[in-house]
Amino acid sequence: MRFVRLIAAVAAYAALSFSTLSSAAPDSARSFIDLDDTTAVDSPGVAHAFERGAQQLGTRGPCGGAAYVFDSSRPVTLDVGYSSYRIFNPSTNAYDQVKLRAYNGCPMGPTISVEPGKTLKLRLNNALPPESADTCPPDAAHDTPHCFNTVNVHMHGMHVSPSGSSDNVFVSVPPGDSANYIYPIPRNHPAGTFWYHSHRHGSTAIDVASGMEGVLIVRGHRTAARREANGGIADIDTILHDARSGRPFPEHVFLFQQIEYGCFADANAEAPLADPVTYEWVCPRGSVGELRNYTHQLTNLADPRPGHTGQFNSTWAISGRYTQINGVVQPYFPSVRGFLPAGEIQRWRLVHGGNRDTINLKVVRANFAALGRADSIALSAQDVDAATDAASALLASRRSRAERVTTLDQLCSGEVVKQVEIADDGLTRNAMVEKDVETLNPGYRRDVLMAFPAPGLYCMLDEAADAATTIDFRPGAGNVKDRRLLALVRVGPGTNVPAYAPDGLGHSKYWQYVRNRLVDANRDLPPDVLADLRSLDTHVFAPEKPLIGPVNKQVSILLDVGFSNGALRFMMNGQTYDPARIDYTATLGTTDEWRLKAGAGGHVFHIHVNPFEVVDIVNPRGVTIFDASGNCTAEELATGDQQYCALRNVFVDTIFVKAGYTVVMRTHYKDFTGEFVMHCHILDHEDAGMMQNVEIVTPTTAFISGVSQMFSTAKAGIDAFMDGLRYGTRRSSQLALAAPICRAGNVQAVAVK
Structure with missing residues (x-):
């Protein structure tokens, strides 16, 4: 009964809104900024460079620009x-001024499009304020964030060289x-969605959380x-087009x-200003939002909010901040x-x-009854305008x-618009799969095909979830992730999606x-590929094949948080990051199971x-989560x-590794030797030490190293035996049997002025 009265109240408010708020159109500054390079999609291989977007966002002209790299x-x-x-x-319901x-x-950053076999050149100019000996000491601890104004660039997910002037995250570019x-993009590089971001250890999180990132x-x-x-x-890409127009989707x-910006009382304050009752962060008129530190921002703290006593929650959840899309909330x-x-x-x-935060992306049709309106599959553009205005006023x-x-x-309780997923982390799947909710964790990319069934207003949501399924979960954390609105989607007249009869296979x-439109548009495919497409089997287009060959090594990795002298330690396999230490060595051309x-x-x-290929996931009981x-x-x-x-x-x-679960994966080392890193992509964890160095060596180098290690171990054993004869068993037990391993450490690339 309470729910019915609540709906009636909302409907009455909305009905009043339609009669009195006709001039209360949504703020034009909240229009979506499209980062895609549509011209590049329509005419591949042709040189394009253009900018578009909203003038008010940046100080240097329109943002949301795109660049097609057709030569170097x-x-x-x-x-x-x-x-x-x-x-x-x-x-x-207002704007906060920020300086980030x-x-x-x-x-x-701009969206960059490139083709396999081409060379991408990038010039990084650092005009941030100078570091000081206090902010960037030469002997800074590698498990403490530092050097916030020193930067570099990482091409996340790209299969390119990690060395020299390529994707080398050991480069440091100081201010000035x-x-x-x-x-050089390999000719056999997969097509897909990747991204780039600042990755200088010690300042990765604060730079990325400021917006230093872009799509590739x-x-x-x-x-x-x-x-x-x-x-x-x-x-x-070659099959994603319309049969009638021939144009790409x-x-x-x-x-x-x-x-995660905050506003501060003065230039020396460390904790953001907060509402004294709700503890959400506030920005009074005239203040400017900043990212200052990892002590009161980009961390987890004892939660001061009412109803959260005793919980240890993310400052993101405490702050009340909202996820942006392309720079717009x-x-x-x-x-x-x-x-x-x-x-x-x-x-x-x-x-x-x-x-x-984890994002649980879900798209649903708005409930027009909550807006006091009648819904229809034949709404006019004016109807959608009116619904948008009413929903905006209500929210x-x-x-x-x-x-x-x-x-x-x-409001957001109508039909779920299914997402047909075609690629994970830039790599085309063996088969398309449909989902109600697309779960995205930091660093994830997912490519989906979307079709809205009829004109109307739709909600793009960050769906609620049990906190244990999100990256914010820690022992003693809150139990629930709240539902949030990500965007409102406006759909006008077109060709409505038919109400197909059930196919007997559970497909919506x-x-x-999507299947019918793809098949109609690709009748000229080879017969075997077209036959596969009739069931949305896309294995022909998948760039990676199952790793079923021999496994060279089995590796265990534990990402964990511990305490030392009352302070948190972010570790991999019990150690915090040391740039001079090679934590794992693999051999080019082999496959390891992790x-x-x-x-x-x-x-x-x-x-x-x-x-890497996910070959199994084991639940906390030690049982696989997959059936046959x-x-x-x-x-x-x-x-x-x-x-x-x-x-x-x-x-x-x-991949997000949930507490208690074990992800079994295999990875094959191909094309490139050199040194790079693996780490937690909750980036403040990486800056605090949850990272390790990986080195890929040639089979020859691996063989020589193995022989050398064998002789070193044998010599250590002989020395121990002789010491036992000379000094007795007590002396022998005190001697190390493992010979020390000498490593040169990381090679630091030099920034070029």
Whole structure:
């Protein structure tokens, strides 16, 4: 009865809104900023360079620019410096002024498109304020964040060299210096969605959480008909087009960011200003939001909020901040007064560039009854405009977190729009899979095909979840992740998605619609590929094949948090990061099997250069979560968390390891030797020491090292035996049997002015 009265009250408010708020149109500054390079999609291989976006975001002109790298004659330039702009705050229905580290004066870097076989050149100019001996000491501890204004660039997920002037994360570019990066993209590089971000150890989190990141797209034109000539490679890009127009499906890039800014009482304050009752962070008029430290931002603290006594929660949750999409909080997609056509299939490139929270992406149709309106599959553009205005006014009136959650539950309660997933971490899947919720953790990328069934207003949500299924969970943490609005999607008239009859295989109308449109548009595919496409089997387009050969080594990795002298220690295999130590050596051309575990809450494992295949995931009882068909067991489904359920035999470069679970993966080391890192992609954990160095050596080097180690071990054994004869067993037991291993340590690349 209470719910009925609540709905009636909301409807009455909304009805009043329609009659009195006709001039209360949504703020145009909250239009979605599209980062995709649409021209590059329409005319591949042609030189394009253009900018578009919202003028008010940056101080150097429009943001949201894109660049297509068609040769290596002109480098992409990233100028690093402070930028001032505004961020919408739904808690106050107003904008907060911020001053944050940025690329090219914008909340995000330009989207870069490149093709396999090309060379990407990038110029990084650091114009941040100078470091001091206090902020960047030469002997800084490697388990303590430091040198916040010293930067570099990492090409996340790219299979390129980790050495020299390529994807070398050991480069340091201090303020006033520049570095020239050169990335030869292998001719056999997979097409897909990747990204780049600052990765200088000690300041990675504070730079990425300021917005120093951008999307990198590798575009492929290798067809299934010519896969023999292309070394067996075919790109899924070549089949994603419309039968009637022949044009590629429209693309939209969604870069999710979590900017944990705070406003401070004065220049020396360390803790952000907070509401004395709710403890959400506040920015009084005239103040400027900043990212200052890892002590009161980008960390976990004893939660001061009412109802959270005794909990140890993320400052992201405490702060009340909201996830941005392409630099805008809760944007209107595609714009404040623009529309997506109903039934149009679009490719969404989803990139979790945030650091502080799991995102459970769900798209649902708005409940027009909650707005006092009648719904229909034949709504006009004017109807959608009116619904947008009413929904905006309703949400703006809800200031407390509890009110906002309740209102979202009522407003965003319609049909779920299924997402047809085609790629994980930039790599095309063996088969497409449909999902209600796409779970994204920091560093993840997912490519999905979307089609809205009919005109209307839709909610893009960050769905609620048990906190134990998110990266924010720690012992003593809160139990629930709140539901949040990410964006409002405006869909106008088009071709509605038919209500297909059940196919007997459990596939939704969305799966059938995508399948039918793809088959109709690709009748000229080789017969075997077309036959596979009728079931959305895309293994021909998947760049990675199952690693079924011999395993060279088995490796165990534990990501954990411990205590020492009352302070937290972020460790991998019981050690914090040491740049002079090689923690793991692998041999080029071999395959290793790894078992990843996490303690003290979950952690996000990421390794550079080579992706890995998820071959199994074991639950806390020590039992696989997969059945014989590769689907989740009933036991795993009963947990309510399905984020692992489509990952068996899938290749990724980043994975969330939930507490108590074990991820069994295999990785093959190909093409590149050299030194790189693996680490937790909750980046403040990485800056605090949860990282290790990896070195790939040639088989010859591995053989020589093995022989040398064998002789060293034998000599140590002989020495111990002789000492035993000379000094007795007590003396012998005190001597080390393992010979010391000498390593040169990391080679530091030099920044070029």
